[in-house]
Amino acid sequence: MTITLSQQEFDGLFEETVEPSQHPDPDDAMDIVYKYPRRLGQGYWRRIQLRPGLELIIGNLQMRDRMIILQPEQEHDALEYHFHFSGEHYDQYRSVAGGEYSFLGSGLDPKQTSDCSDKHSFLEINIYMQPESLYSFAANTEGQLPQQLQPWIRQSHQTYYCRCGRATPAMYTIARQIIQCPYQGIAKRMYLEGKALELMGMLVAQEIEINDGNYRLHTLKPDVVERIYHARDILLKRLHNPPSFMELSRAVGLNDYLLKQGFRQVFGTTAFSYLHHYRLEQARQLLDTGDLKVSEIANIVGFVSHSYFTAAFRKKFGFSPKQYQMQQKKSV
Structure with missing residues (x-):
């Protein structure tokens, strides 16, 4: 079963059914566990405000059904590091599965469809850093960020910066240490803040290597x-x-x-995952023209089974090929 909700409906359901239910650390009022709405699944979000401008969220969820959220255009006002131990989340701009991460800068979050699979439980961490916090660490004496990091901060009318990747062993280790933090109180807060900043430091190092042309390909001839x-x-x-x-x-x-x-x-990504998503993207572009039948498009992009093509297209874009084609015709 697939549940499709607008962002407003999702937020409303969450607000109605979720209340702060537990303080796992009696010495920290800023560490709160929220139970997940039963209609959507089971599990919790644990939200820890580490300091003004720096927040950590740990999610441990089991989705009841596949969930599609129709997100409106909105402002993304924080830097976000999103790491998955398990589970899969994807939209038009990013796809994150177990052992992978996405990093989003501030700016415009475009209208899009977000898809959460019901096949796996989700264990993930999210680190949110306000731009002001980044400036406090990285800006020079003139108040400017290094050139390599400037794309992270964009105006509200500019689509946010996004990069996805496979977590390095070092990233995985730090993320696991966050999940398994053994401390409470002030020791916990200092420990988790240090780990969160360590992960952000790894991102900064990668960004500099990317801009210098050394990342990813430096081990390949x-x-x-x-x-x-x-x-x-x-x-x-x-x-x-x-x-x-x-x-x-x-x-x-x-x-x-x-x-x-x-x-x-x-x-x-893998070779055949790349091919799979390329086929679906080509199909989407053909559907945009409205000149061909869905069955013809499935054949053109190499899907032997039309039912599999429909299921794969729906999983990636949130609509069946026919629904998508009809929407495009209405928007013309």
């Missing part, structure tokens, strides 16, 4: 990167009959392990 791009091109040219992974690795002259690891480094 140029000819290997070229072969990985060639593998991607082969997949996109063979939408109807993609090669097996072994065939693909032989075609580009890489062993399967190096191709697998290298593809994820370069593109941030």
Whole structure:
């Protein structure tokens, strides 16, 4: 079963059914556990205000059903580090599964559809930092951020900065230490604040490496990167009959392990997940034209099963292909 809610409906349901139910740390009034609405699932959100401008949220949830939230255009006023131990969340701008993270800057949060799967429990942490806090750490004497970090802070009419990635072993370790914090009171607050800032420091280091052109590809030789791009091109040219992974690795002259690891480094996902989402994005663009039937589009982008195409499209975009096509026609 799929539950579809507007952002306003979701917030209203949450406000009606969730009350501060527990202070897990009797020495910290700013550490509150909120039970999740029973209609949506079970579990909790634990919200810890570490200091003004820095907040930590731990989510441990089991969704009752798949949930789609229709989010309006709104302002995203904080920097957000979102790490998943388990569960999957995706929208038009990001996809985060177990062992992955997303980082969002401040700016405009566009109208979009957010999808939370019902297949897995969710264990995640979120760190929210107000821009003022970032400036207090990183601004120079003239009050400016380093050039590499300036895209993190955008105006309210500019779409927010977003980057997703696979968590490094160091990130995973720090996130796990946050979940397993053994302290209470002031010791807990100091410990968690230090861990939250450590994770943000890792993001800063990555951002600097990205801007310097050293991140992701620094462990791969140029000819290997070229072969990985060639593998991607082969997949996109063979939408109807993609090669097996072994065939693909032989075609580009890489062993399967190096191709697998290298593809994820370069593109941030597996080869066939990349192909899957490319097919769906091509289908969406074809649906935008309104000139073709859904069954024809499914064939064009390489889906043999029309029912599977419909299910996959709905999972990614929140609507069936037919519903999406009808919406596009109404908006013209």
